[in-house]
Amino acid sequence: xxxxxxMGERRIVALRRLDEAQLERLRxxxxxxAFDDLTDDNRGAFMASLSRAHGLVGGKLELDEAMLEQAPxxxxxxxxxxxxxxxxxxAMNERGILLCNTPDVxxxxxxxxxFALIMATQRRLVELSVMVREGRWQAHIDRPHFGTDVYGKTxxxxxxxxxxxxxxxxxxxxxxxxxxxxxxxxxxxxxxxxGAQYCDLEELLGRADIVCLxxxxxxxxxxxxxxEALARMQPHAALINVARGKVVxxxxxxxxxxxxxIRAAGLDVFTEEPVSAYSPxxxxxxxxxxxHIGSATHETRDAMAQRAVDNIIGALAGDGPVSAVNESxxxxxxxxxxxxxxxxx
Ligand code: NAP
Numbered sequence: 001x002x003x004x005x006x007m008g009e010r011r012i013v014a015l016r017r018l019d020e021a022q023l024e025r026l027r028x029x030x031x032x033x034a035f036d037d038l039t040d041d042n043r044g045a046f047m048a049s050l051s052r053a054h055g056l057v058g059g060k061l062e063l064d065e066a067m068l069e070q071a072p073x074x075x076x077x078x079x080x081x082x083x084x085x086x087x088x089x090x091a092m093n094e095r096g097i098l099l100c101n102t103p104d105v106x107x108x109x110x111x112x113x114x115f116a117l118i119m120a121t122q123r124r125l126v127e128l129s130v131m132v133r134e135g136r137w138q139a140h141i142d143r144p145h146f147g148t149d150v151y152g153k154t155x156x157x158x159x160x161x162x163x164x165x166x167x168x169x170x171x172x173x174x175x176x177x178x179x180x181x182x183x184x185x186x187x188x189x190x191x192x193x194x195g196a197q198y199c200d201l202e203e204l205l206g207r208a209d210i211v212c213l214x215x216x217x218x219x220x221x222x223x224x225x226x227x228e229a230l231a232r233m234q235p236h237a238a239l240i241n242v243a244r245g246k247v248v249x250x251x252x253x254x255x256x257x258x259x260x261x262i263r264a265a266g267l268d269v270f271t272e273e274p275v276s277a278y279s280p281x282x283x284x285x286x287x288x289x290x291x292h293i294g295s296a297t298h299e300t301r302d303a304m305a306q307r308a309v310d311n312i313i314g315a316l317a318g319d320g321p322v323s324a325v326n327e328s329x330x331x332x333x334x335x336x337x338x339x340x341x342x343x344x345x
Pocket of ligand 1: 104186269
């Protein structure tokens with residue numbers, strides 16, 4: 001936990017996902033305006049608080065350039081997530097605003113979620129469980145109900161970063177799966193540890209039995225998996241997405257699933273969330289859908305909240321954030337707190 005000092009009249013806005021213990025930690029260092037949620041009813045009050053705030057911390061933060069315009073004192077934003085695609089990083093950099101996130105503490109839990117989707121999709125767990133619940137298990141189970149093995153199948157990891165590597169470890173060490181992976185650059189340590197093989201996306205899609213998406217969503221990865229990419233996959237293959245919905249061209253995925261271009265999909269994330277109950281993705285038997293629960297366990301969400309609060313306290317009242325996306329901005333933020341100049345920072 002970072003060391004801290006009381007910041008007097010400095011103000012922090014807290015939005016969503018912080019329990020009383022974490023709010024109390026914030027109150028030790030600053031005046032805190034806490035909002036359980038952001039609605040049409042309280043948006044005015046939220047903006048009034050933000051206009052006086054030096055820090056913003058919370059989950060599912062809503063912040064755009066227009067809101068930044070109205071927050072002239074803002075020095076640091078701390079999101080309770082590792083992904084920050086919902087936040088205007090370029091505009092924050094222009095204004096010298098630090099952006100902190102919560103990597104590492106959610107890695108294993110999100111990898112568990114990915115693996116749960118792999119298991120459920122390969123073995124048709126949801127579809128067959130619903131069959132039992134609805135009283136449709138009336139005869140012995142035969143080929144129409146059979147699933148597909150996980151053990152020994154080739155696992156393709158698109159984005160072998162923290163979470164991708166943790167999924168790869170589960171596959172290689174627990175299920176004897178050969179691992180293919182893509183990333184911006186090769187990961188020699190993963191190759192030594194797991195015998196993983198680096199290849200381009202095209203080759204991975206053509207060879208993997210299960211393709212797992214774990215890249216950040218950005219301009220480069222928007223619709224990385226489109227109709228062309230899906231057509232490269234094997235007809236028996238499954239697509240697992242625990243990254244972000246917009247990494248996949250959803251209409252193309254629906255089409256591919258309906259036409260049997262690929263066999264199945266396991267999805268934790270969607271283009272629009274919550275996904276509509278009328279989306280074909282929700283009603284198809286060969287799709288397992290989850291409500292974006294990658295990191296949603298008691299232990300991990302508590303650890304993420306703790307980290308986010310450590311970050312904002314470290315940024316505004318201590319020795320610096322534990323984890324930040326644009327760490328260089330902290331120097332500027334820190335200078336303004338210390339009242340020091342460019343020369344002695
Ligand atoms: P990370 O450690 O930064 O890993 C991201 C990986 O993606 C890196 O290996 C990176 O390659 C690779 N990558 C980036 N752009 C790529 C591209 N265009 N093509 C191929 N690979 C690319 O991040 P992480 O902690 O594993 O998290 C990954 C993402 O998962 C987050 O950004 C978030 O969107 C998502 N996530 C979702 C949930 C959920 O609830 N479903 C929970 C947590 C995270 P290099 O290492 O070579 O740069």
